[in-house]
């Protein structure tokens with residue numbers, strides 16, 4: 004009969020009326036966040052950073068500003084530059100994570116938070132001091148060593164620079180160590 | 194007594210609730226009937242093709258996310274296929290399956306949006322849209338698990354995907370597939386045979402196959418007109434030659450057929466996803482490539498995929514540098530818009546919105 | 562002490578609340594002043610009740626829609642978000658009150674007032690409980706239909722005065738729909754009046770020993786469908802189809818004017834639900850305790866509102882020509898069938914004094930339910946064939962008059 008399908012539609016909406024809502028009331032309840040989530044504030048370990056500026060070069064938008072001056076002794080990697088500026092212009096960042104992918108010393112991580120709203124644009128530039136003082140809850144994005152540790156940002160404790168470990172991908176380590184820019188076909192690299 | 198009447202020109206868009214972003218059409222109405230149509234594009238132009246010339250091959254992946262932001266996985270895939278052709282490399286099998294799987298999930302998500310908004314434009318007060326978004330949200334959750342982002346995924350890289358799926362991805366995917374069966378059945382109950390939807394869309398704005406081909410339309414819009422044309426079957430890429438699926442074909446190419454083809458494609462995508470899960474085998478998910486790639490000078494490549502909206506192609510020319518010399522994007526939404534006049538003229542104001550919705554354009558891709 | 566006593570033949574004589582206030586105040590004031598004070602008091606009560614009701618309906622509708630759509634709905638402000646309408650109103654009050662360039666300022670401004678006024682005047686005759694209507698007019702049904710038609714004029718004025726082409730579209734559509742749907746609605750109400758033997762809403766409630774939605778299911782169906790068209794609700798909401806013509810006739814309204822239009826719309830839902838409760842669900846009459854009449858009335862009104870929200874959450878919208886077709890080819894014959902059936906039944910069943918007993922009503926209910934089922938099935942089948950034919954030779958249904966094709970358009974800055 005005509006109208007039967009319409010009645011079926013009414014039934015569908017009625018069953019949904021009885022269901023528990025799918026949405027959550029945000030500030031009180033939160034949906035589960037996955038460890039790879041590319042969050043807003045970056046996690047940066049000064050002790051690991053050599054000031055090589057690979058991240059700045061690899062960022063598609065060029066929003067990382069690094070100013071260094073020579074010489075200071077770094078605890079892990081031997082000599083390194085003295086970092087004067089390490090600014091990330093968060094208001095233009097698209098959270099692609101390529102800077103993290105490029106960092107050869109595992110000093111830069113994506114963050115896991117997402118509540119970085121500010122009233123002024125200038126407040127959105129993360130300065131080196133903020134990076135130093137921030138809670139270290141790195142995302143496991145592009146850091147398989149954190150994933151194998153079963154690290155869950157937010158619920159696990161913050162990680163110090165000794166805890167985050169080095170990325171274990173053989174080819175990537177080799178690649179990063181040399182920072183080769185040449186290399187035309189896959190067979191050579193394999 | 195005669196009453197003087199005259200046609201009335203209305204600017205529909207760029208600020209209109211249902212022109213899918215900032216699309217603008219100047220429409221001349223005679224009463225409620227459409228007599229003249231003039232689409233005006235370019236409100237969302239961001240110069241993607243030019244930007245691509247300034248970035249290296251991996252960085253461009255982030256630009257492709259922002260073309261058709263409802264199906265970024267498929268954009269990634271098309272671009273990566275083009276770069277792989279350019280470099281003459283082939284991703285490992287596991288990466289191929291992962292790409293196929295995520296692209297199909299993305300196709301489901303994109304079609305869900307298309308169907309939801311199509312019914313929304315028919316006037317349903319948000320309910321079907323909410324139901325489709327509920328399911329889409331689950332897919333985006335899976336993407337977040339895979340690559341840390343929901344919309345702008347940047348998941349694929351030339352030579353594979355950026356990393357293998359985490360361990361908890363597979364049970365979550367199974368869970369989703371099981372739940373989605375029920376949600377899809379519910380959606381079909383609500384919509385597929387609804388009488389109001391039928392009278393609104395059956396026989397409205399039909400697109401004959403010859404017109405569709407002449408306008409070089411592609412994707413569900415073409416298939417709804419009864420043309421069997423699907424790049425996943427014609428020229429299989431990634432793992433599509435390993436999986437078995439059907440291509441739904443419409444008959445008259447009216448609004449209902451375009452809607453129906455999308456709903457059926459969701460079912461077929463589900464089949465593909467299931468087969469991918471069965472067939473995928475352990476192994477590397479990414480080729481060992483340098484961070485900064487270079488192609489041979491003068492190399493050219495055209496990578497195409499069957500995106501959720503039609504044929505999406507990236508044409509790359511290399512001059513031997515670290516970024517392409519030219520990057521041309523064939524975006525399905527733009528070319529599908531060439532049928533606007535055929536669809537709209539002679540129909541009513543209310544049908545106009547629905548017909549535009551049935552083409553399923555995405556302004557991010559139209560204006561690039 | 563010159564206590565005032567209300568003349569029982571006064572138009573407000575049947576209103577207990579009015580008499581109570583009048584006699585109370587009459588202890589202290591001269592009688593004419595007591596009359597004015599009591600009148601103002603009950604008007605104040607009515608206006609506040611209806612507008613507050615509209616606020617509650619707007620909140621309830623959004624919550625309900627939310628749950629239908631598997632989400633939560635407004636829940637931030639007050640318990641369960643119940644203070645949301647106040648927050649909305651505050652926001653709208655602080656917004657700039659824009660009159661668009663080239664608009665007819667006077668006509669543009671008068672529309673919201675007109676809409677709320679017709680709503681309030683209409684609400685005045687609905688009996689909320691036993692003997693508690695503002696006035697129990699002996700032509701209550703006629704009055705409420707006449708007053709609700711005022712909205713048509715308001716909507717058309719709004720569309721015309723806004724100097725906006727979407728508003729003009731909306732106005733043209735609204736007038737076409739509202740005028741057409743008056744006809745089946747009036748015919749279906751006629752059946753009710755016939756059985757009740759009175760046009761006073763109070764008497765109609767009393768006459769419903771068997772609720773009229775059982776006695777005249779066809780009239781009930783036509784009335785609900787027609788009223789959802791008059792209220793601009795899905796599937797008949799072409800006049801403010803937000804996906805097509807943005808907001809229809811109230812596209813250009815902002816601030817307090819928009820708030821008033823919204824109040825009129827939600828209040829309209831309330832009043833129409835009240836009307837449905839009164840005409841078809843036996844109004845304040847309930848299973849126990851006459852003094853609980855207001856509770857039964859509220860429950861029945863809620864049923865009406867729930868029905869509207871349920872339908873709104875489920876269906877897409879019809880096209881204008883299809884809506885006209887539904888009106889003239891489906892609802893109209895149904896209402897005529899109902900009218901003929903009821904007339905014949907009343908003619909044969911009434912006793913010598915023209916009175917119908919409860920047993921008679923049950924007999925009518927039995928006959929009419931069968932008639933309703935058969936005629937809806939038959940007409941449904943006819944429509945189905947119509948649709949089949951039209952889908953082969955599309956677009957056949959486009960021959961139906963389109964509402965605005967003859968409107969002259971002035972050369973403005975549209």
Ligand code: SF4
Nearest residue numbers: 062096097099100102
């Ligand atoms: S996440 Fe992307 S855009 Fe943001 S700083 Fe890193 S590379 Fe640049």
Ligand code: SF4
Nearest residue numbers: 052053055056058106
């Ligand atoms: S790439 Fe890593 S080590 Fe180099 S400057 Fe950036 S954060 Fe520091």
